[in-house]
Every structure is written in structure tokens, then in C-alpha cells.
Amino acid sequence: MSIRNLRTLVAIKDQGSFAAASEALGLTHSAVSMQVKMLEETYGARLFDRSERPPRLTEPGDALIQHAREVLALYDGLAGVIGTDSAIHGVLKVGVIPTALTGIAPRILAELRRVYPSLQIQLSSAMSGDLLDMVRRNELDVALQSEPTRVPKDLEWTRVLQQKVVVVAPPRLRARRDVEVLSASPYIRFNRRSWVAPLIAGALRERGLDLEQSMELDSLEAIYMMVQAGLGVSIIPDSGPFSPFRPDVRILPFGPPQIERWIGFLSKKAPLKDKTIAALIDAASVALA
16 A cells, blocks of 8 residues: 555545546556555455446445545654754645635645745635535635634634625715615625625524625625626625725725624644644735735
8 A cells, every 4th residue: 555545546536537637647547447456455445436427436435535645644644753944845735715716725835834834735626614514524724714603622723814794885886884885786696605694694584685786696706796797785794905906986884783703724633744744824914914
């Protein structure tokens, strides 16, 4: 057995097929198949049911992947156990919520890469609830996401940035109060699966606002464009100076009371990764200062 074979097995699971894994890893399809065959011969078990297309993981295969993720996490974190800070390298698997993917995350990761150029970063994006589950399953080392209402005992949470929730409206709407703006146009809803969505919905109910929903989006850039085109108004977290896209829209406070959310890093309590996670947190403090 080799680390490379385990990494290939996990890639097949994460990418969804042998072909996608071979492309992601830069290997031929036959090389990927050969590595899986070597694992099957090593453990004397079929890891995939090849009678289906694409091949489906068997129960032994699924069990092996769970342990393979733990082995890979330990292996990738070994460099941080010894040596100086400059020895930080290996692979850091980072998950990011969509609202931080184009503005906040690039700044943080660029700073991290500047200080630790040998560190490889694998990036994926999902909603906060999905990211939390991925961290717990060791599919991610750390997630940049909304603050959980309750942090599981096996995870650690570090606040990074506080964002105000605001109303965005077309520039032609000159009303001064958010309630007037919200009542004047169709409502473009921010993805209801986001963790800030229940806070927004609760505030609307408390204020007796029943808005006419026209669409639902999870991309802040798309929402800005729709609002700028005069297709409606929206209530979203404001990235402020870290937004890569500031179109011609009106931005008003949503409230009272003003709703705010924290985004930060969620990670496993894993000593072998502590040094790398700390480096990521340090990079965030510099990049967002």
C-alpha cells in the first residue's frame, strides 16, 4: 500500500468517477484503475462494484475511504510537527462559503501562499452546513463559513470577520427607509439554505413584512446584477471593502435591529494540523486588516 494509492481512492470518491479523478490527479485512466487494483489485492476485498456505470463503492470500499482520509490528514500534517515555520507545506484542504469565495478567500489564501509558498491548497465551495459536515468527515481540514449556532465538541471555531446584513436596491429607488425600499419592488431572496437566511426571515416576520419573492440566488454578484438591472431588491450580508464587485446600487441598513453575522474558520481539533490552521488564521488577520 502507498499514500499515492490512498490519495487516488479518495479522489475517485470526491470527483465522482475514475475519469474525473484521473483528470484531477493528472494520471491516465489506466493508472488510476491500476492503483485501485493494487489496493484491492492488498486488502483482499473489492472496493468498487464495476457492474455499474460509473463503478459504485462497495461497503469495504466506503469503510476504507473513511480511514484513508484520516491517514492522509496525518501524513499531510507531518511536516508541521518538526522544523521551523518555513517547513509548513503539504496539502491544506479548505472549504469556503459562496459569499466569501470571490472576495475574502482570495485575499486570505494569497497572503498564506506569500508566506508559505510550499503549502498546497485544495479549495472547494459549499453552504455552511455542508462544509461543517465535510470537516467532521475529514474531507476538509478547515472551512471558512458562517458561525454555527452550536459548535460541535470535536470542532474549533475562530471568528474572522463580522458582516452587517443590508438591503440592496436599484439606484432609482430614493426611499430613505429599508421598509419603503423593500415594499417597492419584487424580492430577490438570498439562498434559504444559507445560515443567515433564518435570521433575515425572522426579522421580516417580526416587522410584519410579507415580500413578493421573484427569484432566489446564492451568488452575491448575481444578486447585485439583478438589482442593478432593476429586477428587484434583496437582503444580503455586506462584504464591504472586501467585495470584488460593487455595482451601482443603493445599500441601506436592514433593521432595526441591525442584523450581523460572523464568518470564520471551523476545523477539527487535530494537533497535527494546528500549525497550518494557525498559519491560515494569521494570514486572515493580515489580509483583512
